[in-house]
Amino acid sequence: MIIAATGSLQAGPNAPIVYRGSYEEILPQMREDGYRGAELHIRDSREIDREKLWDDLKKNRLTLTSIGTGAAYGAWHWNIGDRDPEVRKNALACLREHMITAAPYHGLIIIGSMQGRFGDAESPEAFAANVEESLYSLDRMAEEYDVQVGYEIMNHYESDFLFNIRDGVRFMKEHGFKRIGLHIDTVHMNIDESDLGHAIRQAGSLVRHVHIADNDRYYPGHGHMNFREILQGLKDIGYDGALALETFYLPESRICARRSLAYLNFIMEEVYGGAQK
Ligand code: LER
Numbered sequence: 404m405i406i407a408a409t410g411s412l413q414a415g416p417n418a419p420i421v422y423r424g425s426y427e428e429i430l431p432q433m434r435e436d437g438y439r440g441a442e443l444h445i446r447d448s449r450e451i452d453r454e455k456l457w458d459d460l461k462k463n464r465l466t467l468t469s470i471g472t473g474a475a476y477g478a479w480h481w482n483i484g485d486r487d488p489e490v491r492k493n494a495l496a497c498l499r500e501h502m503i504t505a506a507p508y509h510g511l512i513i514i515g516s517m518q519g520r521f522g523d524a525e526s527p528e529a530f531a532a533n534v535e536e537s538l539y540s541l542d543r544m545a546e547e548y549d550v551q552v553g554y555e556i557m558n559h560y561e562s563d564f565l566f567n568i569r570d571g572v573r574f575m576k577e578h579g580f581k582r583i584g585l586h587i588d589t590v591h592m593n594i595d596e597s598d599l600g601h602a603i604r605q606a607g608s609l610v611r612h613v614h615i616a617d618n619d620r621y622y623p624g625h626g627h628m629n630f631r632e633i634l635q636g637l638k639d640i641g642y643d644g645a646l647a648l649e650t651f652y653l654p655e656s657r658i659c660a661r662r663s664l665a666y667l668n669f670i671m672e673e674v675y676g677g678a679q680k
């Protein structure tokens with residue numbers, strides 16, 4: 404298990420992203436603060452210098468665990484469930500570019516807000532059919548680039564389709580994708596799951612990625628989320644992926660980053676008998 408920090412070039416002040424700024428600036432900070440993995444939220448991989456990013460990751464001995472993709476939904480409404488084939492095409496092209504960025508690290512591409520909402524299609528049924536078709540394309544694409552895709556289970560205020568782990572598990576089992584699994588997020592689970600440990604065990608090997616934050620979306624340890632239960636659940640299913648900190652950056656990026664890591668390592672020592680690998 405690796406704990407990753409989130410970073411972004413252009414996140415707004417209320418976005419749950421830990422580090423903000425150029426990769427050149429934030430990647431050394433992540434390393435210095437004790438991280439070995441980075442989850443970068445990128446609006447469009449065609450807007451960045453990939454070679455330079457790979458070089459900066461290498462210099463700082465960081466792995467690119469995952470790419471957050473929601474900014475393209477915010478900026479251009481690109482989503483995989485839309486009524487307009489052109490919008491879906493733009494979303495898939497954008498996700499392909501992220502796969503190229505993640506390829507050297509076999510990273511995971513997140514489908515969170517890019518899922519779209521029921522209102523983006525003619526009907527809930529049409530939305531589900533569009534999402535399904537897009538996911539089949541993404542599954543083939545992910546195989547081509549040897550990366551993974553995480554379909555994020557987001558709470559029912561932010562998502563209309565598959566907003567709890569039970570439904571996500573059923574959907575994944577019905578489709579049998581090779582490269583697409585569930586991406587769970589403790590903030591969303593806190594709203595729509597009744598038993599965190601049970602939900603994780605129910606998802607089992609379908610869990611491919613985890614977003615972690617306290618119940619108030621501050622750094623772990625700030626609120627009242629039971630991280631022992633979460634880490635015990637992940638241990639029980641043999642989860643070996645990333646725990647990516649999708650938290651507010653308060654009181655300040657680096658304080659938040661250091662407190663998160665100290666607290667998670669403390670709980671990991673208890674549950675796993677050791678800190679992150
Ligand atoms: C939003 O609440 C969230 O959890 C993001 O990861 C979605 O892209």
Ligand code: MN
Nearest residue numbers: 555588614649
């Ligand atoms: Mn999330």
